[in-house]
Amino acid sequence: MPGDGSLAGARSSLFSGFRVLGLYSNHVPHALRYHQKHREFYVVTAVGKSFHTFNVNRLGIVAVSNSLPDDITCVAADRMLVFAASGRLISAFARNKEVVMSYHGHQQEVRLLLPLGEQLISADSGGDVIVWDVQGGDVYLRLQFDPMTFDVSAMMHPSTYLNKVLLGSSQGALQLWNIKTSKLLFTFAGWSAGVTVLQQSPAVDVVGVGTASGRIIIHNIRLDETLMSFTQDWGPISSLSFRTDGPPVVASGSPQGHIAFWDLENRQLVAQQRHAHRTAVAAATFLHGEPLLVTNGADNAIKVWIFDQEGGGARLLRSRQGHSAPPTTIRHHGNDGKNILSAGQDGTLQSFSAVHERYNKNLGHGSINKKKEQKKKKGMSYTELRLPAITALSSAVTRQSDWDGIIACHRGRAAATTWNYQRSTMGAHHLQPPGVRRDAVATAVEITSCGHFAVVGLSCGRVDVFNLQSGLHRGCFGDEERAHDGVVRGVATDNLNQLTITTGSDWLLKFWRFKTRKQEVQLKLNTAPAKMLLHRDSGMLALALDDFTLVVVDIETRRIVRKFAGHHGNINDMTFSPDGRWLVSVAMDCTVRTWDLPSGWLVDCFLVAMAPVCVSMSPTGDFLATAHVDSLGVYLWSNKSLCGPVGLRPLPSDYQPAVEMLPGVTADAAEEEVTSEEADDVYQSAEQLGVELVTLSLLPESRWKSLLHLDDIKKRNKPVAPPAAPAAAPFFLPTVPGLTPRFTLPTEQEQDTQSKVLSAGLLSQRSEFSSALDSALQSGSFDRPLCLLKDYGPAAISVELTCLTPEGGGASSLLLAFIRMIDSMLARGRDFDLAHAYLVLFLKLHLQSVSQDSVAMAALVDLLPRMEAGWAELQASFDQSLCLLSYTKSALL
Template sequence: MSGGGSSLFSGFRVLGLYSNHVPHALRYHKKHREFYVVTSVGKCFHTYNVNRLGIVAVSNSLPDDISCVAADRMLVFAAAGQLISAFARNKEVVMRYHGHRQEVRLLLPLGDQLISADSGGDVIVWDVQGGDIYLRLQFDPASFDVSAMMHPSAYLNKVLLGSSQGALQLWNIKTSKLLFTFGGWAASVTALQQSPAVDVVGVGTATGRIIIHNIRLDETLMTFTQDWGPITSLAFRTDGPPIMASGSPQGHIAFWDLGRRQLVTQQRHAHSTAVAAATFLHGEPLLVTNGADNAIKVWIFDQEGGGARLLRSRQGHSAPPTTIHHHGNDGKNILSAGQDGTLQSFSTVHERFNKNLGHGSVNKKKEKKKKKGLTYQELRLPAITAFSSAAARQSDWDGIVACHRGRLATTTWNYQRCTMGAHHLRPPASRSDNIATAVDITSCGNFAVIGSSCGRVDVYNLQSGLHRGCYGDSEKAHSGALRGVATDALNQLTLTTASDWLLKFWRFKTRKQEEQLKLNSAPASMKLHRDSGMLALALDDFTLLVVDIETRRVVRKFAGHHGNINDMTFSPDGRWLVTAAMDCTIRTWDLPSGCLVDCFLVSMAAVGVSLSPTGDFLATAHVDSLGVYLWTNKSLCAPVGLHPLPADYQPTAETLPGATAEESEQEVTSEEVDDVYKSADQLGAELVTLSQLPESRWKSLLHLEAIKRRNKPVAPPAAPAAAPFFLPTVPGLMPRFTLPVATEQETQSKLLAWGSLCQRSEFSVALESALSEQNFDRPLRLLKDCGPAALSIELANLTPEGGGANSLLLAFIHMIDSMLSSGRDFDIAHAYLALFLKLHLRSLSQDAVAMAALCHLSSRLEMGWAELRASFDQSLCLLSYTKSALL
């Protein structure tokens, strides 16, 4: 049975990826007045502002790994294989350039054109806007292999090409003519850089030689020699001092004074790998560098003697992480130990909270004599193989204990000070060939339990670093190498397992053995969930055992992995067990039901997994990957139906978070258009948009009569009509006063039908024409301009008695239906409909066509409110969860 991906976890983003071996691109944004640096991280690139090194954008991914990047004021160009892509807004692909037959390795934007060179000897000049090939130059790699490329300043339509054979050629790309050939210096050209002076360029070679050459006179002005191998990059300061920087494959940077023609200073170990690129900011004493050690660094020149110091940096692991754990109870920090020997903390909230605890080193006080004459690298400790952390007493003393590859002594680390601790925990009278293999810190943060390859299990006090005893009668708890140690929540039990196929239960205080279990195979690792008392064991036969430490019996057994199980983690409530193995699967087991409920494939096997204490994120570390990947727990945001998966379930591959492909192509936009954000008329089909009209214009429409009665002024008393001096009388015996005689016009009724006198309003005319065109924008705009009283009159006049017609009533219903279907003007649509029904519901009930339209409108209303109610409930649930997590 084939699967459909993970139903429980969804890729969110990647932490700790900043740079690789591809040289960065620097661009200046005139509107923002800020520099941005673009670095490649595999199939996508990241954009950071130089001021804070905060990430600005992550591009959509390309089919292959990016081989080079370049940028101008509008676009970022990235080459992956034979394809060149242009990105707008640092994210979206807006143009693709097809034409290379080999891998593209050089890019050079030049005005409205883009110049690219591949490994097969083709140099193509592209029209940036149209994507057409303007010029193609073909070189024989055996005689002129293009290895560097630059545009000389003030040389119109000129490009200077450097070759692996050492020669340089100056070309006019408009006329396709070779203007001049420079003989070179018998060394491969690795870098070309324009100096602040016109006609003068810097040439870096594979022999470490730097030549400052005048290309107009073909004259070498000065030369320098770097002792660290080939020149990987060149950069010139433009803020005054005549300083040139050169990068090396060893990670060192040399700074040369062009005025005095000598070496000023050097920055050793600027990067732990080769310096991919070094660029000075124009007019500022700042140097931006990046390297394959996954680091971006900004250096400032404010030291005496012209030296530079590190101003800010973003740095992750330079070698893949091997062990990851969440630190603390808030789930916001992930501790990661990598093969580069460093221990780092990555924040899931923001990169500014990341911490680098550094690289472990030998005890300087005790081994001062031994280390005399040793190099900086020899003083470093090997990589961390296992570690444990506790936040209970980390403000008082060290809260992290780590085991190192090939060493018996374990190290302590202080999370708050971001340094290695003062203690090296080593058992007394032990052989030097023993190795610490497992470690655990008690829940109170006072003790560390450490197991070694010789079968010892020792207890140390973290405050003083003193040895407090060991388990076992003969100072050996097991007859084989320890594979896992754990302590319970109340410091009553200590659990140990080793390669002798035994799981042992010890009293923590007396260190006496109480019971042991014989396992079916040698254990590979062990994980304890302290709150539930469930102990998970990964065996070498690829099976999993779950032991209840209260009853000390195996309560669950899981089989399904087809490779070594690398790591395990429990959910906060102890219900799920998430495991990762070398078969590239990540599986979730439900402990109450004893079933596999989720399984998905990843492209690279996961070597570490950790589910946050709040249950919101699953963190994974993978083989040959420098980042820590976050996956969101979908069950916290929406109902997830988890069903037992069959034995023949075939998982589906999930893309690692941080890279999503998007194939949409758009036109190239300018820098001004690039930064102007235009809000969409409607965000989505399931969302609604309000009209932004004042509430006084629509909220009181149903209460206009009450408002009029309440605001009606009291009429002043009217003066009686003046009586005539002589009252007319009727002739006769009895005197009677005569009544005024009404004329013939006055005897007729003065009440006329309103419809016989009134004319159609502009709104009625617009509504009638809109019904035939099915476009109700104009009548809606007229209604928006009306006040509440005028709006009531307009709606009242839609009936035949008011001068309207039945067709106008139907047209108004269709107008409300179109407003609700588009999702725009949601508030006034309901207000207008309520007033309309109040005025005309009696007459509408006698019209079958109008009632059918109203029934269709009623179903649309119910559907819209149901979608909104679901969105509100989901948002309120997520908000309440976030507030509870913060508290």
């Protein structure tokens, strides 16, 4: 197909970014703030170019900020605003989302922020310390330091020290400055080690100093006297926090992920929390007046610890954590499409919910079998007991309530592990193939549709079958216990457990009988396959080859039915749509391509900034999930075809896809463009969708159904006894006679000569509806009288229609005007129920008068065909719907 230049750079027609799962924190220390009105603590963590706000009580996400141009390097918060620095720019956020002020002035990257009342103090890597006016954004003070002699590495405001700030340096010295007078008040010599943390203690004049050598110094800055010091054996001090709810304890964080708790009264180590985080502890902060500690780290985790253990120890109260290393495999679990299994390079297996974060599960890290290798564990470290990262996994929900329903193979190990989704733990079995070489590695796994068996392919060419309930080995494929001459690249089983399909690096695709494990047929491929995926419902088998092409094989005819070429890099993963119509593939060329199997064409393609390594489509077809290189999250893309009609057409071979921003990291400029574009194309709903359709009014049924039963209602509501007159009425206000009561005051002449006989002009005064109806007959627009009738109640409508005749104060022309109004309502097809209800009441009241008026009678006769035609079309639709409903009910029975 020739190239079409008009298609170059077009956006994806099928998928649009929705949101990212599993991103909670990075290496930037968190900021803690207290909301006076809500009486609740909130923790702010940076995630790339934006920050997230969580409430500490439930660790539920409250807000996600707008994106900044660069990654956030530090965050700080006061009572009203959240400050975030990205590069040389500092931004102030209101309501945890919107940028309300930007501060420009730094020439180097900002790495420290300190809110102080109406001022904001910032320090960059070039030695500049700037004091900003928060409201106006002006520079209040600028201090310049030589990074070679005093490199600012920590900042703190000493409590009760007005307009004072304490600066720490990487050379070890401390300086106390007055930011109002711009004077250096005192210089502390330091402790021959760089200052990493400065923290105010609950006692006035006493601060905690953390150094790069691992020392913690409790120092009195008024007397320049060191009160006590502690030494941490885990490297530099990454964070310090003092407990304020009673016990005199200070917590210190380390780059190895450990947290130490020091008793200031007894001057000793009281407790320690080892492996609190998998990476360095970015920040640890005690909540004011509560026995809770909030920590975050670069392992993508936020944790809340509670101190209720004997001896002053802490336990984990709640946490939000994702992968600390990029995911390697993602697969949807179950048939509802709500849960995504994700295996990361950190060795953990997690389940992310597409509905809400509270449904997330962490199945943990695989470990060595304790019973069989108890002797080998002696002297082994904590990390040596863990299994390597998962390279491939398969899951089934058929029998997951009875036994393990997930199987996974690990990097460099021949044994496959089982996992239990419901208990969120590692399973009971290590599926070790018997008699294999030591260098053999499990490369592919598959669980049968019945959930009873697991098929494991190895790098030595073996394909073994295990029973998932007992973990026993049930046999091998091949005559000499070898299915392929090379590495097994993929295994699959069909819906009925009759067929097993394997492929390997020997360029062969083989079909086996599952029960007898005998080979039926084999296909020779053009090159070695890298991945294999079977869509069980349609019987389509997709193979990704090493020459960057895709082939689709029909397992019924055992023939190649489709070949796709277009990727310019290794194909990392692929997935089928639920109906088997589309095949979505991702490759190292950073493209996500959608192939239409019936037509054999590429129908959608888009680029992403980071190469996708795995992809999975929801069993319901609503979302596409992707994981990318050097990214810790799982990204969801919504399927546009489920929301409305999507026009797909074959894309040319020279198609140039456009770059789609990953969900959650959209730039501000793109958001503004989308917003303005959507504002221009806002859809305006029509008043009437079609000529053959009718529209009912939005009025309640009591406003028009009661019109036919007004006599019965009056008879039912008739009082038993006549109302009794009051003993003495205080006064009476004169009113103007007519349907609409109006009060009037007599003039001076009328006070002298008042007549007891009313004139005919006062009696013949028309109501507002009658006047509007008369005017509408002249203009031809009956909107005004119709609106008046809609505002009236049933009793008022009856009175208005009664007064249309000359006997009631109206005129014969009003009868014709009312019929014309009903005719216009039926012609437009709007207020269908009101038109019939008003006409029935009108004929009930004035049928005799209309029959004596030839003009009104002729208009009424012309109205009859329109009524019959409208009701006939409506009745036909009713009959058709009732017929389909009856047929459906009979088919189900």
